[in-house]
Amino acid sequence: MPPSPSIVQVSTSPPQTRISPTTQLSTKRSHHHTPYHTSCLGTLKQRKNKMQPTAVFRLFLATTTALLGIAFSTSVERSIQIMNESGRRVEVHWIHPQTGEMLLQSTPDVLAGASFALNSYVGHTFEVRELPGKKTGVCEGESQQCRIEQFTVNSNSDQVIIIKEGIKIDHTDSKSIAAASASNLLQSCKDTATQRLASNVDNAEAILDNLADCVKSGIAKEIEKANEEITFQAGVRKNMAGLLENYTCADEGLNTTEPRETTRWENRRVDVMIDRPASKIHVVHDFLTEDECKAVEEAAAPILHDATVADGSGGSVLSESRKAKQAGIKVHWDKEADGDLIARLSRRVYNYVNHVLPFDIQHNGQEDLMSIQYFGRGPDDDKPDRYMPHCDGDCNGLDFKPGNRMATMVMYCDIPTVGGATNFRNSGVHVKPTKYAATFFSYIDPVTMKMDDGFTEHSGCPVLVGEKKIVTQWVRLGVDDENPWNSFNTLGIKYSDAANQ
Numbered sequence: 001m002p003p004s005p006s007i008v009q010v011s012t013s014p015p016q017t018r019i020s021p022t023t024q025l026s027t028k029r030s031h032h033h034t035p036y037h038t039s040c041l042g043t044l045k046q047r048k049n050k051m052q053p054t055a056v057f058r059l060f061l062a063t064t065t066a067l068l069g070i071a072f073s074t075s076v077e078r079s080i081q082i083m084n085e086s087g088r089r090v091e092v093h094w095i096h097p098q099t100g101e102m103l104l105q106s107t108p109d110v111l112a113g114a115s116f117a118l119n120s121y122v123g124h125t126f127e128v129r130e131l132p133g134k135k136t137g138v139c140e141g142e143s144q145q146c147r148i149e150q151f152t153v154n155s156n157s158d159q160v161i162i163i164k165e166g167i168k169i170d171h172t173d174s175k176s177i178a179a180a181s182a183s184n185l186l187q188s189c190k191d192t193a194t195q196r197l198a199s200n201v202d203n204a205e206a207i208l209d210n211l212a213d214c215v216k217s218g219i220a221k222e223i224e225k226a227n228e229e230i231t232f233q234a235g236v237r238k239n240m241a242g243l244l245e246n247y248t249c250a251d252e253g254l255n256t257t258e259p260r261e262t263t264r265w266e267n268r269r270v271d272v273m274i275d276r277p278a279s280k281i282h283v284v285h286d287f288l289t290e291d292e293c294k295a296v297e298e299a300a301a302p303i304l305h306d307a308t309v310a311d312g313s314g315g316s317v318l319s320e321s322r323k324a325k326q327a328g329i330k331v332h333w334d335k336e337a338d339g340d341l342i343a344r345l346s347r348r349v350y351n352y353v354n355h356v357l358p359f360d361i362q363h364n365g366q367e368d369l370m371s372i373q374y375f376g377r378g379p380d381d382d383k384p385d386r387y388m389p390h391c392d393g394d395c396n397g398l399d400f401k402p403g404n405r406m407a408t409m410v411m412y413c414d415i416p417t418v419g420g421a422t423n424f425r426n427s428g429v430h431v432k433p434t435k436y437a438a439t440f441f442s443y444i445d446p447v448t449m450k451m452d453d454g455f456t457e458h459s460g461c462p463v464l465v466g467e468k469k470i471v472t473q474w475v476r477l478g479v480d481d482e483n484p485w486n487s488f489n490t491l492g493i494k495y496s497d498a499a500n501q
């Protein structure tokens with residue numbers, strides 16, 4: 001049975017407050033969404049007369065393949081926004097693809113001016129039905145008939161279905177909007193070129209150059225506009241995230257965010273919280289064992305000291321932004337073959353890193369494991385142990401610097417009774433620690449080698465009651481025995497080279 005769509009929110013606020021500027025643009029244009037199959041078959045019919053039989057057959061094959069693609073893509077999720085700008089009350093039904101049964105999705109109707117969002121699937125078809133006026137008792141179609149329209153969810157993102165006057169459906173999405181704006185741009189450049197061609201003043205080369213310049217500057221303007229929009233939106237999002245951090249950390253009822261996807265690694269459950277090229281956040285369950293935790297705790301006990309942060313000039317200082325105890329734990333690789341628990345754990349960390357990232361990371365030259373321990377002093381403590389929001393490496397969206405950190409594994413040994421979640425405020429990801437689980441995150445795009453731009457910023461929320469004991473491995477790229485982690489400064493320059501500059 002195909003998954004049925006689910007309503008995510010209902011709103012009676014004016015549509016303008018719920019749509020993005022790009023969507024607003026699209027409402028000005030009226031382009032009716034044509035289902036794929038109609039347009040493909042239409043093309044086939046138009047061309048048939050002029051084409052050779054083999055060509056017709058090939059086109060038929062291509063069309064069939066495309067149709068099959070659509071048929072098989074029906075379980076791909078898409079959230080859609082439906083806006084009722086028709087001035088009439090309507091109902092929205094999902095048409096069950098197998099039985100043809102109509103299942104009411106609006107609860108029960110969508111008032112004029114209202115909008116609502118649905119989680120649906122590619123290929124699902126919906127029917128919009130006009131409802132009789134409450135006072136008149138009739139519809140406004142021909143001979144007072146209630147008008148009916150259908151639309152099908154396509155594979156594009158950001159689909160908005162606007163029910164216009166006369167129950168006409170305007171189906172837009174980001175791909176169509178982009179295609180329309182590209183074709184407008186091209187058309188206006190072409191018009192200029194055609195005029196020049198007709199006036200005979202320029203030679204062909206000059207006209208071509210001009211056409212290329214026109215397209216180039218048009219595209220540059222569009223990209224600049226989009227970048228401005230992204231920067232603005234990111235600023236708003238980060239500001240809101242900053243405000244939310246305190247509430248999120250303080251909310252004891254807040255559970256771990258629902259994962260986007262769950263997979264497995266070496267018989268362990270992995271919850272994928274974020275999976276972007278430069279920003280990945282995974283929660284790996286049962287990552288480490290009780291005896292490995294004990295081994296780390298025993299090694300840490302004699303050398304546990306107040307945590308410090310970098311002072312910006314190569315040294316380290318105590319700081320309110322990182323209130324905890326810590327101890328660096330050396331891994332004795334020579335004892336790995338004898339079953340050394342810390343070496344066993346460390347090996348697993350690198351195995352996981354290499355499972356996710358294509359760098360073939362080795363332990364040579366990497367930082368030690370770090371035992372970090374937070375102690376709760378009660379709910380009224382106004383300076384609790386915590387780790388304020390920070391990025392472990394660079395998170396500015398710029399180029400990776402060799403020798404720097406690019407991934408982190410935070411492993412939970414003891415979990416507090418109140419507080420102590422790991423919170424990724426810019427991604428809306430909140431991880432309430434569970435014993436022996438680990439949060440892995442990476443902040444580099446292995447293809448472009450650009451860093452994450454803030455999605456992996458995180459904090460260790462205040463620990464109020466109980467103790468939180470974690471083991472962290474910060475993972476670097478570009479280090480080895482000859483070039484260990486502490487031979488690089490944060491600019492990715494080796495200290496020995498920096499001295500020569």
Ligand SMILES: O=C(O)CCC(=O)C(=O)O
Nearest residue numbers: 387392421422459460472
């Ligand atoms: O305590 C936590 O949950 C986060 C720790 C952390 O940020 C780190 O070890 O880098």
Ligand SMILES: [Fe+2]
Nearest residue numbers: 390391392458
């Ligand atoms: Fe961190």
